[in-house]
Amino acid sequence: MQPINILGVGRTDYNPKPDISIPEMVHRAVQAALADAGLTMKDVDARVTASADLWDGLTASNVAITEVVGAVMQPEARVAGDGLLAACHGAMSILAGAYNVVLVVAHCKSSMGDSDGITNWTFDPIFQQPLGLNDVAASALQASTLSLAPPLPCPIADGAAAIILSHASPLPTPHLIGMGWALDEHYLGDRDLTDSPALREAARRAYTLADIDDPKRDITFVELSDQFDYQRKLWASVLFGKTSEVAHTAKTSEVSARGVPPFVAGLDRLIEVVLRLRKESGTALAHGCWGPCGQGQAVVVVRQ
Amino acid sequence: MKRVAVIGTGQTKHTKARDDVSQTELVREATTRALADAGITIHEVDAIVLSNMELFEGRALPEMWVGEGAGGYRKPVTKIATGGTSGTSACIAGYHQCASGLFDIVLVVGWEKHSEGATQTGMALTDPLWDRNVASGAVGNFALSISQYVAERGVTPQQAAKIAVKARRNAARNPNAHLQMDGITVEKVLESRMLADPVHLLDMCPQSDGACAVIYAAEDRAKKLCPRPAWVRAAVTRHDQPYIGDLDRRLVTMRTLRDAAREAYQRVGISEPLKEIDVAEIYEPVSYAELAWYEALGFCAEGEAGRLIDDGVTEMNGELPVNPSGGVLSTNPVGASGVIRVAEAAAQVMGRAGDHQVADVRLALATGYGVYAWSDVMILSAG
Structure with missing residues (x-):
C-alpha cells in the first residue's frame, strides 16, 4: 500500500475529568494534534471519529463533538469502535483518493458511566447477557484459561486522542x-x-x-x-x-x-x-x- | 482512486415487528439475498461495513453479536453510526474501503429492530444541557423547522399530503416496503391524528424492523460479476451544528444537502439535475422534508417545490421519479434506511427494481439525512 504520513498527534491525560465536558476534552486533543502537525482546522479535509453511544449516554455520540473536530459543513465518518480502527478507516479514505488530510479522533469519558453495566450490554441478549457477564468477568474467565491471576478492574479513565493523516508530507514523518x-x-x-x-x-x-x-x-x-x-x-x-x-x-x-x-x-x-x-x-x-x-x-x- | 460499483443488493421484508428473528438473523437474511443477487459467496467478501443505531435497541457494540450474521467472523468489520445518515455513511465508508485498493469486494449491511427497543427514548438522548429539554425526538423538532419552512415558502398541507400519498402508492409496488396503504388519499392524510402542528400522523415515517445490504466490487471484479453494475460516481458528506437552536431556517436552507449535492453534481458534471437525473431515492423522514429537499437538491427553484408535486413531476411517471420504493415515509429501520436508499438507487440502475422499476435509468441519486441536518449524497450511474 501507499504509505500514509502521520503528520501530528495529540492527546489529553487520562485522569477523570469531572470539571470538563466531552467536547472540551476532545477539543484539547484535537488542538494538540493540529499544533503538533503545524496545521489549522482549515487544512483538514475530513474526520473519522471513534466513540461509543452507551458510554457517552448520547445517541450518535459524535454529535457532541461536531464543532470541536471541525465537522460543521465538512465530511465526517464515525466509527463505533476503537480509535485504531478509525485510523485504519481514515487511511483508507486517503488511499481511495477521497481526501488528502484526515483528522482521526477517539474519546471516552468512562467516569460518566457504569462500566460493568455497559459492558454487560455488549453481550448478546439471549444467552450471555443474562449470565451477568461484563468485561471484568469475561476477562477473569480468559485469565483463568491462561492460568493467570484474575485481572483487576480497569481504573476509571477519561480522555481523548487525535492524529492527523495525510498522503503527503513536507518533512519525513512516521x-x-x-x-x-x-x-x-x-x-x-x-x-x-x-x-x-x-x-x-x-x-x-x-x-x-x-x-x-x-x-x-x-x-x-x-x-x-x-x-x-x-x-x-x-x-x-x-x-x-x-x-x-x-x-x-x-x-x-x-x-x-x-x-x-x-x-x-x-x-x-x-x-x-x-x-x-x-x-x-x-x-x-x-x-x-x-x-x-x-x-x-x-x-x-x-x-x- | 479505483472505480467501484454496486453489484448486488438484498433486503428483508420490512415490517413493524420481526418477532420471528433475532437481529443477527435479520442481518443474515439481507446478507444472503445480496450475495445471491451478486452471484457470489461470503468467502469472496473481503471486508464488511455495518450500520446500526445501537441505542434504539439499547445495545452496546451490537456488531459484536450481530456481525456474524453478515459473515463477519475473522473478517475486517467496521461499524459506522451517525444517526439517520448511518446507512448512507456506511455506504460511503464501504465505497472508500473498496476504492482504496485494499479490498476487491466490500459488503455493507444496515439494520434496525425498533420493536426491540424504545426509539423515542434513544432519540431523547441528545445534548443533556440544552437540547434534551426542548428538541428531543423527530416530530417536535421537525414541526419547528417545518413551520418556518411553510411560512417562508408557502407550501400547503395538501401539497405535503400529496408527498405522503405518493410514497405509499409507490410502496404498494414494492413487496419489501413496510407500510402498505393502497387506499391512501390526501384527505386521509389530512384527517389523520395531528402529532405536532402541522405534522399529521401520515406525514411521518414509521418505525420498522428490517435490514438491507449492498455489495461493492472494484472495477475488474465488477465487470466480471455483473452485466450492468451501478458505478459510484460521487459520495459526499456534510455535517452541521450540533444544537437545534444554532440551525436557523434549517429546512429553508438545508445547507448541508445543498452543498453536498453541489459538490456531487460538480464531480459528475450535472448542471440540470431535474433533467439529467433519472431517478432519486431521497431520505425524507416527513412529507414536508421532501419538498424542502427538492429545493436543496436543485430540482426546482426556491418556492417551487409545491408546484413540482402538484404537476406530478416526481411521480412514478413524471420527469424525475422520487422514491419509487416508497421511501422512508413507507419504510424506516433507521440503521438500514440509508442503505435502502443506495440499494434502491443501485437496483434502478441495474434494472432489478421489479414492479417499481423506472424505465431506462442511467443516473440515480441517493441521499441520507440524520441528526438535525446532516446529509450524505451519492450518485450512481450505468456507465
Missing part, C-alpha cells in the same frame, strides 16, 4: 505502511480464549501490506492495548509465537494501556509509536482491541 483488523467469534463458549485468531488475522493483513515476512525480525518495538494485566502476555504470544514470547514481550513498551479509556487505547498506542519513531528509526506495531476479551482486534504497522 508513516503507516500496514493495517489489518478482524472480528473474533462472539460467544465465549465457542472461542479458544487462550488464543486470538482475530489478532492473528489482523496482524497477517498488516504484515502483508507492510511487506513484513518475519515480524520477529522486522518489528522493532510494539505498543499493545493491555487494559488488563494478563493481556500483554496473550497478545504478544499471538503476535510473535509462544516460543519467542519472552523476547517479544521485552520489545513491548513499558508504557501500559492500562488506565487509558476504552476506544481511546488503540489510538493512544499509535501515538506512543509515532512519538518513539520520531526519536529512533525502525518499524513498530500499534495494537488496539475492543469488545469482550478482545473480540475486535486491529493492528497498524508504522515505519520511520
Whole structure:
C-alpha cells in the first residue's frame, strides 16, 4: 500500500475529568494534534471519529463533538469502535483518493458511566447477557484459561486522542505502511480464549501490506492495548509465537494501556509509536482491541 | 482512486415487528439475498461495513453479536453510526474501503429492530444541557423547522399530503416496503391524528424492523460479476451544528444537502439535475422534508417545490421519479434506511427494481439525512 504520513498527534491525560465536558476534552486533543502537525482546522479535509453511544449516554455520540473536530459543513465518518480502527478507516479514505488530510479522533469519558453495566450490554441478549457477564468477568474467565491471576478492574479513565493523516508530507514523518483488523467469534463458549485468531488475522493483513515476512525480525518495538494485566502476555504470544514470547514481550513498551479509556487505547498506542519513531528509526506495531476479551482486534504497522 | 460499483443488493421484508428473528438473523437474511443477487459467496467478501443505531435497541457494540450474521467472523468489520445518515455513511465508508485498493469486494449491511427497543427514548438522548429539554425526538423538532419552512415558502398541507400519498402508492409496488396503504388519499392524510402542528400522523415515517445490504466490487471484479453494475460516481458528506437552536431556517436552507449535492453534481458534471437525473431515492423522514429537499437538491427553484408535486413531476411517471420504493415515509429501520436508499438507487440502475422499476435509468441519486441536518449524497450511474 501507499504509505500514509502521520503528520501530528495529540492527546489529553487520562485522569477523570469531572470539571470538563466531552467536547472540551476532545477539543484539547484535537488542538494538540493540529499544533503538533503545524496545521489549522482549515487544512483538514475530513474526520473519522471513534466513540461509543452507551458510554457517552448520547445517541450518535459524535454529535457532541461536531464543532470541536471541525465537522460543521465538512465530511465526517464515525466509527463505533476503537480509535485504531478509525485510523485504519481514515487511511483508507486517503488511499481511495477521497481526501488528502484526515483528522482521526477517539474519546471516552468512562467516569460518566457504569462500566460493568455497559459492558454487560455488549453481550448478546439471549444467552450471555443474562449470565451477568461484563468485561471484568469475561476477562477473569480468559485469565483463568491462561492460568493467570484474575485481572483487576480497569481504573476509571477519561480522555481523548487525535492524529492527523495525510498522503503527503513536507518533512519525513512516521508513516503507516500496514493495517489489518478482524472480528473474533462472539460467544465465549465457542472461542479458544487462550488464543486470538482475530489478532492473528489482523496482524497477517498488516504484515502483508507492510511487506513484513518475519515480524520477529522486522518489528522493532510494539505498543499493545493491555487494559488488563494478563493481556500483554496473550497478545504478544499471538503476535510473535509462544516460543519467542519472552523476547517479544521485552520489545513491548513499558508504557501500559492500562488506565487509558476504552476506544481511546488503540489510538493512544499509535501515538506512543509515532512519538518513539520520531526519536529512533525502525518499524513498530500499534495494537488496539475492543469488545469482550478482545473480540475486535486491529493492528497498524508504522515505519520511520 | 479505483472505480467501484454496486453489484448486488438484498433486503428483508420490512415490517413493524420481526418477532420471528433475532437481529443477527435479520442481518443474515439481507446478507444472503445480496450475495445471491451478486452471484457470489461470503468467502469472496473481503471486508464488511455495518450500520446500526445501537441505542434504539439499547445495545452496546451490537456488531459484536450481530456481525456474524453478515459473515463477519475473522473478517475486517467496521461499524459506522451517525444517526439517520448511518446507512448512507456506511455506504460511503464501504465505497472508500473498496476504492482504496485494499479490498476487491466490500459488503455493507444496515439494520434496525425498533420493536426491540424504545426509539423515542434513544432519540431523547441528545445534548443533556440544552437540547434534551426542548428538541428531543423527530416530530417536535421537525414541526419547528417545518413551520418556518411553510411560512417562508408557502407550501400547503395538501401539497405535503400529496408527498405522503405518493410514497405509499409507490410502496404498494414494492413487496419489501413496510407500510402498505393502497387506499391512501390526501384527505386521509389530512384527517389523520395531528402529532405536532402541522405534522399529521401520515406525514411521518414509521418505525420498522428490517435490514438491507449492498455489495461493492472494484472495477475488474465488477465487470466480471455483473452485466450492468451501478458505478459510484460521487459520495459526499456534510455535517452541521450540533444544537437545534444554532440551525436557523434549517429546512429553508438545508445547507448541508445543498452543498453536498453541489459538490456531487460538480464531480459528475450535472448542471440540470431535474433533467439529467433519472431517478432519486431521497431520505425524507416527513412529507414536508421532501419538498424542502427538492429545493436543496436543485430540482426546482426556491418556492417551487409545491408546484413540482402538484404537476406530478416526481411521480412514478413524471420527469424525475422520487422514491419509487416508497421511501422512508413507507419504510424506516433507521440503521438500514440509508442503505435502502443506495440499494434502491443501485437496483434502478441495474434494472432489478421489479414492479417499481423506472424505465431506462442511467443516473440515480441517493441521499441520507440524520441528526438535525446532516446529509450524505451519492450518485450512481450505468456507465
